Amino acid sequence: MVIEEYDVHNLDCPDCGAKIEAEINNLEEVESANLDFINKHLTIEYIEKVDNPLKRLNAIASKIDPNVQFTLAGLEQERTEKKPWFIIVAILVLTFSLFLSSPFSLILGLIAYLIASHRVIRKAVKEIASRQIFTENFLMTLATAGALYLGELIEASAVMILYEIGLYLESGAIAKSRKNLQALLALKPEKAHLKTENGIEDRKLNTIQKNQIILVYAGERIPLDGVVIKGESTVDTSSLTGEAIPVFVEPKSSVFAGFLNGSGILEIQVQNSEAESMVSRIIKLIENASAKKSDTEKFMTRFAKYYTPAVVLAAVLVFAIPSLLGYSYKIWLQRALIFLVVSCPCALVISIPLTYYIGIGKSAKSGIIFKGSIYLDLLSRVKTLIFDKTGTLTTGELSIAEIKTVPDIDQEELKLSTWLCEWTSSHPFAKAVKKAFSYKFEPSKVDAFSEFPGKGILLVYNQDRYLCGSEVFLESFGFLNLLDAGDNSVVHTVKNDIYLGCISFVDELKPGMKEVLTELKQKGVKHLSVLSGDRIPKVEKVAKELGLDSFYAALTPESKLTKLEEIINSSQDIVAYCGDGLNDAPVLARADVGIAMGKIGAQASIETADVVLLNDKPEQLKSAFGISKETNKMVWQNIFLALSIKMLVMILGIAGLAQLWEAIIADVGVTLLVIFNSLRMMKHPDG
Structure with a gap:
């Protein structure tokens, strides 16, 4: 397998992005492809090395959205944010036309329409040429053309202006969410103070090698993973672990990039390069998390394929049936046009991955790493939770x-x-x-x-x-x-x-573990158990003290895996396993959701688990469950909002109680509503 990554440019339609992703997945040489609309990133797993893939990818994109272009990931490109001046011009021209009499008002109104709609019409023409009919641009062009036919020039212009304003606001809201989350993970300085024969020199991180010595002054973030060789200080680890209490470090203490040095000067021997640092691995996991989509995301992608044709068909029927029965075709054409305006599933296609993206980013800020939205979804539905004993339920400090x-x-x-x-x-x-x-x-x-x-x-x-x-x-x-x-x-x-x-x-029980398990039970986990290699009396004692529903003791690593298989096969529920990720990697991998609960720096847990808790406090387990449930609730809240408002607009349209411009406000509004609803998660306390 060969994995290639690409940046995506000029993609402002999430539905088009989903279609491009589907077309790429249909290529014979492609094992899997994931297009991340929020981060504008494409990841493709090829069956074998492919020559000049960009040409073919851009050809696919141009058929669906001629403006979209792929480039190799990481290539620096000059980006200038285009201000929508044409919208302001269109508004001014349309407003001026209202104060003129015919034919001048008609001419200016038509000019306003052409200014506002030029991008949409141009895209629609290119899409029709490449046999893409059920696109947002084509349907908006068709709807406003119908309004022009009915003599509603002002309404047609207003609809196009409102549509373009909506696109601009949507793009800004998504960009804001991306910047906010990227800021949460901006944990490393760009340079480090390197100790050399000539004194202290500031060097870029990618030039510093393992075993070199760096200095970190009070108030600075530690730039690279390493071991303290001189100096004492307290460091704030909350940016990675979510732990608010500062940690005392001294010679031989391990420290990681992103930690904030509170006081004193530390000399640190570098243990990992910039690319191999703990924070780099964590950021990479978060960036790749969008590839592991939840069942809800997959379902809504399939649903979106059928939603638009179904609504367009409904529009045809709304127009055709009353007209054939002798009713005014102009009235029913106007009502049918409302269906075309609300036929794009953008609110659904945008909000669901955005909500998961925010959930994953928020978790990372708390020291919890979800390796994909699928695990956020699964963890929210876990009913059976099984633990390792030593180091998980207990302190592990024997x-x-x-x-x-x-x-x-x-x-x-x-x-x-x-x-x-x-x-x-x-x-x-x-x-x-x-x-x-x-x-x-x-x-x-x-x-x-x-x-x-x-x-x-x-x-x-x-x-x-x-x-x-x-x-x-x-x-x-x-x-x-x-x-x-x-x-x-x-x-x-x-x-x-x-x-x-x-x-x-x-070995002592972890402080707070019993209270956390009690809360998890209250929030929907039905069965708590422990698998341990320890002796029966010891495991039984721990199980009783914590109020577990069952326990299994004197197990070898092989019999742990066998026992977990038995539990999974005998249960209809989602089964999660929580361990330290060191001695139980096969069990973590076999569970529906593997949760590694341990100290930061445990490479094995980062590689093996589906969910990684970067500190070993029981409260972090509670937060993981809380964030997963909050995210899942927000996803279904957005689905309900989007579908119910669109359905309401259709019903009002059939009843003659909605105008075309009101429909576009509702359609753009519901997209913005679900985006801002998702953004509320960033302000909520964990779990």
């Missing part, structure tokens, strides 16, 4: 509760053997062991090392063979009748086929 050895085994030998095993592991058990004990480790003496995620470790060190892990892991090597650690989590250790004993750990 401390040693007890050290137990078998007779004739020295406790120091057990501690050293366990420490050696856990030295290269990042598991919470390993962190607790390394925090509690300190010995000398020589990498050159490692003869063999294997870590079995969720099970244990096999180490050959200085010709001694060690096994370290769960009860199930050691039993698989034939070690039975192991020591009992009670309800606590435990690591058993073997050296040279001799069982030494075990170390047990305690």
